[in-house]
Amino acid sequence: MGHHSCCNQQKVKRGLWSPEEDEKLIRYITTHGYGCWSEVPEKAGLQRCGKSCRLRWINYLRPDIRRGRFSPEEEKLIISLHGAVGNRWAHIASHLPGRTDNEIKNYWNSWIKKKIRKTTTTQTSNKPTTDQHSQFGYTSNQVDFLNQDLVTKRPLQDTLFSSPSPLFMFDTGPVGLEGIGTDGNERPGELFQESMGLNSEVVAWHMNQQEVPAVLPLASFSGGMDSNYLPPLIESNEGMAAMEVQPCSINGEREMGLELNEWVESQQCASFLFWDQPEGPVLGGEEIAPASSNMGTMLSPYPSSL
């Protein structure tokens, strides 16, 4: 198609929407719905193409839209989901109620990249420290991964969703990975890098137990999922997106004295990101992220490089 059929009409207006146009579109959609977007402009008295109307409604005018700054929890969720599915903005947006793909895409392309570059610049001249990363809300392992993603543009979802291994594991325990590692000095970034060479993936979300009581059987995640699959999110009582959880044996393995990377390997896991740990120090006494979140610890997985 050279031209969009919906935009073939003459004198279609382009550019920013005026308040009057917005009002017309809102009035029409709220009374008639939007069964066929190509019919909307004419019926609503707008000199726009249907596609433009749809975009305007979905991204800015629909009543359940959520505007304003992204919360730390949303930001973390975006980064985590982006690591899992790549630039599939609509997919990511589906896990952030009220947010649009366009908004998330813009956010990623400006704010998050800027943060990462800023951190990377610092990193090149100085050995990274926990403080440097936590000033932006990222741990070193997150930054490492994101840098890699930005540089290589590797289509991560290909490896993630083609893996025969269990893709998702969940830990409802209040301490999760606390104490994993035998020397007491391991940093999350090092653990992350060490685990990058493995060939399978796992998603492990360690959620706050009080907020996320639901349990889903692990088997429901381990096979037959289509390429669009992500575990379902549920709403906590604070309005945050949270993932349903399933107990796993992290603590048990820790008690057996395994290093985390060994444990990861034994579980056919590839890599992890570590989010907030509001319970206090973890991983050998290191606080791995600023305790700014009340979301609980969230472990986000990334597929290993092949």
Added chain:
DNA sequence: AAGAGCGGCAACCGCATTGCT
């Protein structure tokens, strides 16, 4: 004060996908 540079973001473009005939 003014203009150049930059970044954020709304909107567009083109391709992919879906659904209908």
Added chain:
DNA sequence: AAGCAATGCGGTTGCCGCTCT
């Protein structure tokens, strides 16, 4: 099965406001 139209999606553009010099 093929063709077409509508919709969905991600990449990109370009305007506008802010900051810097």
